Amino acid sequence: MRSYIFIVLLAALGFSFQVFAGNEAHENKGAAKQTPAAGSTGKIDANVGLEMIIKGNDEFVKNHAEDYYLNIKNAQHPFLTMVCCSDSRVHTNAFSFDPVDKVFAIRVVGNQFIVGEGSVDYGIHHLNTPILLMFGHVHCGAVKAAMSDYRKESTFIISELDHLHIPLLLDDHNEDFESRWLKNVERNVDYQVELALHAYRDEVQKGKLTIIGAVDDFINAYGKGVGRIVITNVNGTKDVEAIKKHSVYSKISKELKSLSVGRVSDK
Numbered sequence: 001m002r003s004y005i006f007i008v009l010l011a012a013l014g015f016s017f018q019v020f021a022g023n024e025a026h027e028n029k030g031a032a033k034q035t036p037a038a039g040s041t042g043k044i045d046a047n048v049g050l051e052m053i054i055k056g057n058d059e060f061v062k063n064h065a066e067d068y069y070l071n072i073k074n075a076q077h078p079f080l081t082m083v084c085c086s087d088s089r090v091h092t093n094a095f096s097f098d099p100v101d102k103v104f105a106i107r108v109v110g111n112q113f114i115v116g117e118g119s120v121d122y123g124i125h126h127l128n129t130p131i132l133l134m135f136g137h138v139h140c141g142a143v144k145a146a147m148s149d150y151r152k153e154s155t156f157i158i159s160e161l162d163h164l165h166i167p168l169l170l171d172d173h174n175e176d177f178e179s180r181w182l183k184n185v186e187r188n189v190d191y192q193v194e195l196a197l198h199a200y201r202d203e204v205q206k207g208k209l210t211i212i213g214a215v216d217d218f219i220n221a222y223g224k225g226v227g228r229i230v231i232t233n234v235n236g237t238k239d240v241e242a243i244k245k246h247s248v249y250s251k252i253s254k255e256l257k258s259l260s261v262g263r264v265s266d267k
């Protein structure tokens, strides 16, 4: 728990680790030209950063009347417990809807259940969210670091990365680095789903909980559109067609099924 809090604090302060930086250039094929994501224009100093936070919040306060808080003053009602990587390129605004009172978020590098398990357990057993989302992403720096020799990192970082070794055992090292990296991201998501299934099998079997594994694909690695969230695992099922037939997909159109389910790794 100590290291989890440490990472969350660092993430909140905008601290950057070289080891976690995904630095590969990527192209945006076929998409209309848009303004680059905020923060991609260069280093932001602390005073400018605080100005952004305070002015941004001032704008938020002015745009949200007291009515906005009416239903959340005394309790929270999320439908989603989310274990997401701390990576600054991955955020709930990719869902489009307002995450307030909807998403109970646990953010740790490499989207690891074991590092934030107390918080996850609160989401499942106290908030009773029907979905637990294990949310990884392409070009994950934590997965990349775990694929390399990281013994010179601090003991805090080493202990965090050590948990990623089990999913990486499936890496046969036969492909180019980029392909292995993507597959290892997916394998890590699979592993996090597997760990959660160990912890919450009863809830899943009783139909109270669905554990979903997904990858935020902001480089279009899956060919389904840049920025697409690709679901790769539902309750341990990795077969694409079986996932599409799962009851949790009952409200999704055929087109969106095809766009939202995918896999690059067969194990």
Ligand SMILES: [Zn+2]
Residues within 6 Å of the ligand: 085, 086, 087, 109, 110, 111, 137, 139, 140, 141, 142, 143
């Ligand atoms: Zn990551």
